Amino acid sequence: MRIVALAGGIGGARFLRGLRAAAPEAEITVIGNTGDDISLFGLRVCPDLDTVMYTLGGGINEEQGWGRRDESFTVKEELLEYGVGPSWFGLGDRDFATHIVRTQMLAAGYRLSAVTEALCDRWRPGVRLIPMTDDQVETHVVVDDPERGRRAIHFQEWWVRLRAALPAVSIAPVGADEAKPAPGVLKAIEAADVVLFPPSNPVVSIGTILSIPGIKDAVERKTVVGVSPIIGGAPVRGMADACLTAIGVETSAQAVAEHYGADLLDGWLVDEADEGVAVEGVEVRSRPLLMSDPEATEAIARAALDLAGELAQ
Amino acid sequence: MRIVALAGGIGGARFLRGLRAAAPEAEITVIGNTGDDISLFGLRVCPDLDTVMYTLGGGINEEQGWGRRDESFTVKEELLEYGVGPSWFGLGDRDFATHIVRTQMLAAGYRLSAVTEALCDRWRPGVRLIPMTDDQVETHVVVDDPERGRRAIHFQEWWVRLRAALPAVSIAPVGADEAKPAPGVLKAIEAADVVLFPPSNPVVSIGTILSIPGIKDAVERKTVVGVSPIIGGAPVRGMADACLTAIGVETSAQAVAEHYGADLLDGWLVDEADEGVAVEGVEVRSRPLLMSDPEATEAIARAALDLAGELAQ
Numbered sequence: 067m068r069i070v071a072l073a074g075g076i077g078g079a080r081f082l083r084g085l086r087a088a089a090p091e092a093e094i095t096v097i098g099n100t101g102d103d104i105s106l107f108g109l110r111v112c113p114d115l116d117t118v119m120y121t122l123g124g125g126i127n128e129e130q131g132w133g134r135r136d137e138s139f140t141v142k143e144e145l146l147e148y149g150v151g152p153s154w155f156g157l158g159d160r161d162f163a164t165h166i167v168r169t170q171m172l173a174a175g176y177r178l179s180a181v182t183e184a185l186c187d188r189w190r191p192g193v194r195l196i197p198m199t200d201d202q203v204e205t206h207v208v209v210d211d212p213e214r215g216r217r218a219i220h221f222q223e224w225w226v227r228l229r230a231a232l233p234a235v236s237i238a239p240v241g242a243d244e245a246k247p248a249p250g251v252l253k254a255i256e257a258a259d260v261v262l263f264p265p266s267n268p269v270v271s272i273g274t275i276l277s278i279p280g281i282k283d284a285v286e287r288k289t290v291v292g293v294s295p296i297i298g299g300a301p302v303r304g305m306a307d308a309c310l311t312a313i314g315v316e317t318s319a320q321a322v323a324e325h326y327g328a329d330l331l332d333g334w335l336v337d338e339a340d341e342g343v344a345v346e347g348v349e350v351r352s353r354p355l356l357m358s359d360p361e362a363t364e365a366i367a368r369a370a371l372d373l374a375g376e377l378a379q
Numbered sequence: 380m381r382i383v384a385l386a387g388g389i390g391g392a393r394f395l396r397g398l399r400a401a402a403p404e405a406e407i408t409v410i411g412n413t414g415d416d417i418s419l420f421g422l423r424v425c426p427d428l429d430t431v432m433y434t435l436g437g438g439i440n441e442e443q444g445w446g447r448r449d450e451s452f453t454v455k456e457e458l459l460e461y462g463v464g465p466s467w468f469g470l471g472d473r474d475f476a477t478h479i480v481r482t483q484m485l486a487a488g489y490r491l492s493a494v495t496e497a498l499c500d501r502w503r504p505g506v507r508l509i510p511m512t513d514d515q516v517e518t519h520v521v522v523d524d525p526e527r528g529r530r531a532i533h534f535q536e537w538w539v540r541l542r543a544a545l546p547a548v549s550i551a552p553v554g555a556d557e558a559k560p561a562p563g564v565l566k567a568i569e570a571a572d573v574v575l576f577p578p579s580n581p582v583v584s585i586g587t588i589l590s591i592p593g594i595k596d597a598v599e600r601k602t603v604v605g606v607s608p609i610i611g612g613a614p615v616r617g618m619a620d621a622c623l624t625a626i627g628v629e630t631s632a633q634a635v636a637e638h639y640g641a642d643l644l645d646g647w648l649v650d651e652a653d654e655g656v657a658v659e660g661v662e663v664r665s666r667p668l669l670m671s672d673p674e675a676t677e678a679i680a681r682a683a684l685d686l687a688g689e690l691a692q
Contacts (some may be wrong), residue, residue: 108483140451144476150483150500159472165458170421170463188461 069371070258070288072198074099074271075114076131077303077357078324079121081264084363085215086122086192089371094193095254097281099266100178101198101205101239101274104222106155107145109165110172113222114165115182115197123161125187129238131238134160146182154227169268179248179358196254198275201245205270207312208235221270230305234312237269255284260374262367263292263331265302265355268322274344282330291333293366294319297355298339319343323350333373335366349377380405382684383571383601385511387412387584389444390608390616390670392434394577396675399435399505402684405507407568410594412550412579413491414511414518414587415473417535419468422478423485426535428495429477429586430509436502438473444616444660447473467540492561497595509567511588514558518583520625521548534583543618547625550582555590568597571579573687575642575680576605578615578668581635604646604687605639606679607632610668611652632656636663646686648679662690 069092073082082096099114113132120126120134125215127133137158146153171181177200186195187248204290207223209232216235224230255261263272276282281367284366301307305316319340328347336343337355344350351373356362382405386395395409412427426445432441440446450471452462459466470478477498484494487605490513494583499508518534522545529548537543568574579585589595609632612621620630630640632653636644641660649656650668664686 104643107479108486110478112444117392127477138453138472140472141476141479144473145480147478148498150476150480159451159453162475163454163461163463165459166422166454166458167463175419185461322665 067260068258068301069094069260069262070094070097070254071262071264072097072099072266072275072285073101073114073264074075074274075117075262075268078114078266078271080119080357080363081129081266081367082118082193083121084357084365085262085367087263087360087364088367090175095250095258097251097254097275098182098195098197099271099274100202101242101270102221102225103202104155104220106152106157108149109162109169111157111165112178112182112197112360113170115195116161117185118181118195119191122191122193123323133158134228137161139208151247152227155222179250181249194254196250196251197248198251198281199220199245199278200248201221203239203241203245203274203278205237205242205274207237209233210235214294225305230308234308237265237309237312239274239277241301242274243279245278247278247280252280252284253372255288257280258288259285259378261285261288261290262370262374263290265293265295265308265357267309268315268325269297269306269313276330286329289332289374289378290330291370291377292323292331293337293370294322294334294336294355296322296340297337302356311378312314320345323348332377333370335370335373349373380573381408381559381567381571382573383410383599384408384575384577385410385579385588386427386431386584387579388415388430388598391577391579392586393444393670393676394505394606394680396434397670397673397678398575398577398680400673400677401680404515405497408563408571409506409508410564410567410588411495411508411510411582412587414516414583415534415538416515416517417468417533419465419470420463422482423497424470424478424509425481425491428508429474431508432495432499432502434503435504437497439500446471450474451515453647461608463528465540468535475582490561490565500608500658507563507567509563510561511564511594512591513561514554516552516554516558516587518550518555518587520550522546523548538618543621544642547621548572550622551627552590556592558591560591560593565593565597568594568601571601573684574598574601574603575683575687576603576639578606578608578670580617580619580622581608581628581638582619582626589643591635599642602645602687602691603643603692604648604683605636605644606683607635607647607649607653607668609635609653610650613673615669633658636661642647645690646683648686649685662686
């Protein structure tokens with residue numbers, strides 16, 4: 067079986083670990099969001115790709131969901147001694163090595179997809195991880211800053227520094243219009259038996275991946291099953307509600323399914339708390355969706371695959 | 380009093396600490412060797428500038444003489460996990476921060492002299508530290524490699540990886556011919572009451588600095604006192620003998636003074652073990668030259684200044 071999953075960071079990575087356990091024989095291709103990428107200290111940081119890589123490769127900080135296990139912060143502290151920030155982005159020493167290798171390879175002319183493959187040589191995540199694009203796409207958020215007026219800031223500044231406390235006027239993946247899917251992305255989707263949307267952020271993760279010209283069209287031709295990131299009107303984790311509000315979508319399993327739409331979505335898994343969700347043309351199933359441990363996560367992934375199997379018949 | 384000192388790494392830095400103690404009221408400008416600089420992991424590393432900065436700023440690893448105190452090596456170990464070396468160059472986590480700041484500033488268009496000034500804002504070394512040049516000059520060493528034949532390698536590869544075990548056929552500061560002294564270098568020399576040569580390597584430290592067009596001429600017009608890096612026919616530390624052999628100079632206090640020559644040198648401090656050294660046109664004094672502790676080092680610096688004072692009369 068060939069599976070393609072579009073993935074953001076923490077929630078997506080955890081789901082993928084369950085998926086790998088649920089379908090150990092499957093060939094899984096993960097198309098990773100790079101809209102959160104940011105250059106810090108002259109180094110290229112790809113938070114979502116790294117979260118997937120570290121989670122599936124056994125290097126993740128489990129409690130935190132991002133960053134490396136047994137991490138130290140000497141480099142960051144020293145940078146702050148030089149007065150060089152930002153202080154609000156938590157780059158650890160082990161993590162720095164990843165960004166140094168990536169930046170050096172990019173500077174040598176390798177594309178991000180080739181760099182990601184090289185990094186995965188170490189982590190052996192058990193899936194093929196491809197960035198959505200090799201082109202630079204950065205999610206920017208327009209906010210009404212009480213001090214500085216309306217302005218666009220990098221997604222990470224909004225998400226990590228401001229913790230999305232300043233309402234977003236709009237959110238846009240800058241550069242997406244001109245971007246091309248990375249080599250292998252469209253081919254993997256075309257060859258897939260099923261495309262899965264993990265419970266990742268529908269706006270700044272799945273939405274950003276789908277904004278790359280060509281990807282949405284390719285996905286629409288496939289059997290697509292999504293797992294709702296919203297349970298009982300609240301995001302399972304993170305601040306997806308702030309993103310949904312910005313694009314005028316209610317924070318509910320129902321509204322997110324309608325936002326994706328029946329052209330895209332064939333099946334939709336919602337939590338038991340959201341029983342009753344109904345979208346014409348979409349097969350909705352309810353079951354426990356909390357990824358509380360590896361077994362629960364594996365069962366969710368299996369349910370998504372089972373639904374896809376039914377829909378493909 | 381205005382003092383200019385040309386300095387390499389460990390020996391130079393220790394001497395400078397003594398000099399600062401010996402002349403607390405003096406305005407000291409240090410012209411630092413950058414021929415040892417190397418790009419590693421996409422980062423610009425300036426070993427001699429950093430050794431001076433860390434030593435005078437209180438951040439040096441005292442036992443080792445280079446690198447930071449309380450250092451850890453997490454980033455380097457992680458890079459090696461990615462298969463990214465070299466493994467033979469010891470960059471610690473604290474040290475990495477320095478190179479990250481430097482590289483980011485250079486990429487932003489700042490010159491090395493401006494970057495060095497910015498880094499010194501943190502370390503407050505109590506001297507003005509200027510790189511010899513803002514242009515790229517790299518000391519290359521020609522060796523007869525038993526496996527790969529005659530070839531030129533970077534100084535650091537010869538010095539650190541091979542520990543100078545492969546005899547040098549020749550040593551050259553590549554790029555020096557085209558390089559210009561960094562802003563402030565010539566002005567500092569012109570304004571100096573005395574120019575000191577600390578017991579740094581006469582070939583790859585002092586020699587490299589003097590190879591930048593304009594510096595040697597400016598120094599020659601000044602009262603110059605040198606401190607012999609050779610005691611009783613052996614380098615005080617390091618492997619200066621391997622460098623001297625490569626340029627056909629004997630490893631002795633006498634031969635190094637003759638190599639500098641009376642046009643350049645006015646005074647020459649040698650160790651008591653080298654009493655009898657005599658060079659026409661150079662005032663030679665003998666005294667203990669082992670920089671065994673801060674007090675001994677300060678006394679050596681004071682002796683150099685006293686000799687300069689006499690010569691200037």
